[in-house]
Amino acid sequence: MDxxxxxxxxxxxxxxxxxxxxxxxxINENTDFIKDLKINSANLVDxxxxxxxxxxxxxxxxxxxxxxxxxxAMEIIEDKLKSK
Amino acid sequence: MIGNxxxxxxxxxxxxxxKRKGYLDKIFNTEEQFMxxxxxxxxxxxxxxxxxxxxxxxxxxxxxxxxxFAPLKLQCSNLIIHNDTATGNVSYENELYHTASFFDExxxxxxxxxxxxxxxxxxxxxxxxALFDYKKTKPASVSHHGAYLxxxxx
Numbered sequence: 001m002d003x004x005x006x007x008x009x010x011x012x013x014x015x016x017x018x019x020x021x022x023x024x025x026x027i028n029e030n031t032d033f034i035k036d037l038k039i040n041s042a043n044l045v046d047x048x049x050x051x052x053x054x055x056x057x058x059x060x061x062x063x064x065x066x067x068x069x070x071x072x073a074m075e076i077i078e079d080k081l082k083s084k
Numbered sequence: 085m086i087g088n089x090x091x092x093x094x095x096x097x098x099x100x101x102x103k104r105k106g107y108l109d110k111i112f113n114t115e116e117q118f119m120x121x122x123x124x125x126x127x128x129x130x131x132x133x134x135x136x137x138x139x140x141x142x143x144x145x146x147x148x149x150x151x152x153f154a155p156l157k158l159q160c161s162n163l164i165i166h167n168d169t170a171t172g173n174v175s176y177e178n179e180l181y182h183t184a185s186f187f188d189e190x191x192x193x194x195x196x197x198x199x200x201x202x203x204x205x206x207x208x209x210x211x212x213x214a215l216f217d218y219k220k221t222k223p224a225s226v227s228h229h230g231a232y233l234x235x236x237x238x
Contacts, residue, residue: 040229042134045107045111064154068153
């Protein structure tokens with residue numbers, strides 16, 4: 001999966017929980033889930049669970065700890081897909 | 085240093101489906117899940133424990149200048165619940181935080197500190213999320229969620 005496809009599949013997931021809908025329009029690898037998209041911290045769990053379902057992977061707790069922005073999420077997804 | 089966290093229970097019910105498969109496992113350890121499922125108000129205990137973790141995390145992340153999403157590393161213990169208040173501890177990265185919470189049917193509010201005596205000294209102001217310039221009042225800790233704004237002054 002290339003990065004464009006990955007971000008295209010990731011965007012609708014994070015858009016669901018973003019409170020700043022304007023920031024969703026300009027999502028890029030530097031976008032921070034909390035600072036930019038204003039995702040509620042309790043919904044970060046939903047992002048993780050949705051990503052697990054969408055990509056059929058399991059995100060361990062150590063990976064989850066750093067899943068606070070788009071680039072980290074992409075790295076984690078790529079990593080888990082490789083080790084499948 | 086003091087940390088605080090408010091949970092608007094109406095907002096939380098709208099935004100989060102804690103019954104979702106895997107949800108509790110990502111946030112709460114076995115002992116915490118036992119506290120949640122053994123009572124008659126599981127959602128109350130969920131947001132109480134969550135606000136304890138969040139208020140302690142806010143202190144740690146400010147002091148360590150470090151951000152992470154590690155709810156399982158924040159471990160709640162010694163939870164004692166009274167009518168509308170609760171006390172407890174949260175441990176995180178070799179640090180022990182004391183917490184004091186207040187709750188009613190609308191919200192849960194928790195303050196945390198490494199110093200127990202600090203919890204008794206603070207002034208707490210909880211308001212509707214009004215558009216007043218609270219920064220001028222120099223709060224020690226700020227939390228907002230849903231309809232509420234919580235300010236803590238030392």
